[in-house]
Amino acid sequence: MNKKYSLKISIFLSALILSSIALVNASDDFNPEILDLKKIIDLYNDAAGSSGELKDIYSLVEKQFLKSKDVEIPDYNHYIKSESKFSKALSPVDIPLPPDSELVIENKPLPYNLGYIGIGPADAYHSKNSSKQVENFYRDFFKKHGFEIKEDMNIRLLLFRRVRFERSDMAVEVYLISKADNSCIVKVARYANRNETTGVEANPFALAVLPKEDNADGLDPDDIPRPQGSVRWSGTAKNGNLSYFVPMPVLEARKFYLEEMPALGWKLTGEMETDKISDSYAKSHGGVSLVPSIFVGSRIDLGEIIKNSYLLDYNSDSAGAKIMIYPNYLRPNSGSIVDIFYARKEGSR
């Protein structure tokens, strides 16, 4: 049965989701500049001058159907997460410049706060060799110096490629962008620690600015207590889905609701400690976790966030509420996030 329907379902699901997105495209608020290939090419060529030639990437897309083998993405679930104690020397290996290359971007002030990205100085080289030749050049070089290629951290998107090399004391990433004349742009990023990645992969949320005051569009339900110092992140009592940043650890937040909710007429009808049911599942399934590891970037495991969550199921005469409490993954060790799914019962005001 699986094989019979697998392809059909795959196509159906993809079509369903992509058509949903197409529906949004048709809506009034859609910005038509997004995904407009001609606009992208024109903008890019204007910005890059004669060296741009971005059209090469998109003409390829126009000519051939994208295949899954054209895309390589990092497999963060298998990436080493622990912090290492290796040398902090910036470059124990003297990494050569790309063959037949010249500097095209110097380390100059940039319009954005690119330090956040964490790929080192903003320098890049233009090599007359093809990206394949440059890649092979660096593969040979790093192999000779005791590096191994981390295939599961490589990136490939058509003519854009990243290859990662690791050794016990450092890591290097080579970024390559193929050009129309079979040359390529090369950027080399060095890390003084084997487990380091780009800053944005280590913490994708570093640049997120979290609210310090309640979301003005929101409204709290009048029969749900709020922990002191909490900030309403999103949602209203009307749509029934509210989120709060709560400045207390998960267990304290749980204790708060367990103590305060009954006073407002709520009765606890069910509670789930995810870690407990996950352990129970692992015991009966040879150690296999019920909650999978889901990495956002190379450090933040949402599986761990979910495992440390609680769900409190409440009922009152007039409403039902599910309160989910889990650690704040945006700012680790700074409290928890509380999601409340609130539903008024029919006939109640």
Place this chain on the structure above:
Amino acid sequence: MFIFFAENRANYKKGQIFPFLIAIIVVIVIMAMITANLGKLAIFKTDVSNAADAGSLGGASVLSSFLLQIGLESDTWCANGIVLMARMASIFILGKDFTLPGISLNRALGLLWSNDLNLGPLWMFPNDLIAAIKLYVPYMIGFYFALEKAKLNGEMTWASAKQKALSSAFGNAGVDEGMNPRNKFKNYPFNALPGSYDRYLNVYMANEFNQSGFSRFMSHPVSGFAAAIGEIRPGSGSPQLITSGYGWSQNEDESFRGSYPGNIYKILNKPLYDNYVEVRVIGRSDYPFEPLTWSQFGLIPFVLPVAIYFGAFAKYLTHGLILLPFLGEIIAGIFAAIVTAFYTVVITTLPIGYTFPGRDMEKYTDKENISLKVTRYKKNTDMGIWNFQYGRVSAMSSGHTFVVNDSTIEPAFLAGLSFNTSKHLFETELTGVIK
């Protein structure tokens, strides 16, 4: 023999046939008694067999209804999962959630950001991830809660199935206990109390003490017929083997003495009552539900990650990074790789319904019986000239749900690209053996 009598009738005196007639009548009476006894015994045994069959079929039907409900829940989760995937794809490709038309993710999330910094894709990237995670984490926590509830409901369902099996078996066991009030009716003070007849009808007759012991035994599950299971609570499960029974005797004053409340399993080896019925039920304690993921189904919609990668890449590039040749492409590529890696793992591991270990439907339906053994004892009835023999009779029966037309508790969507709820219908059947 008749020819012999006919040829020699001149040699016999009148009335000589009488002894033969008496003998024949006696033989006929004995044969009639035996026939009647065998008939009563046959009915007695049939009652016991029917009780076992009714019990096992009743129990199996409870399981069947529950599996239908679980299948429908699976459908709901599958639909939710598809919507989640679509919303996340929309966020990563367009930076918008299609369920919130006209509202930017920043506003929807309540996140603060500053246009003054002109951060472009640098704020858009974390916001996309936050918006997607904000959908994903509650979905996962909600699913695990639902899974846990399904397991607890499974335990309660097995307990209920056993309770239903007991109830059906006792109800069909042909219990012929008389009513105690017949005796009390005689002594009811109709003349002493004003309005006593109304009182008799509305109070006395309505009072449960008016019931026979067996009626009370059946109408009080926790302290009566289901005392072996006890109160069913979430998480408490139920024993795999339970035994319950009821015994009664007719007293000299025409009243009946029953074993209510409770059961009589402790005294079965030496009956204290003239009659008893005992029911033993064997069955599982729970259903081992597990989450079903796309990857378990052998399905990873590979087109989606490719679409996400390309869409996200183009989005980040056009929202500012395009003004940063080469490095802009690198940054957009890294952003796109992070969101695509996250999205790919999410859709691969996303739970979209329930299944059984090894996705083996038959193992937990066809091969999981609810089995009954019903034993009925009735003391011999001495009619003066004949002692009706009953003794102890047992019947066994097993019932189960079974897979028909690929019925499943997994989302029906996976079995034919539509939420055809008939895919969750499990039939019930039984096998019976009489002893």
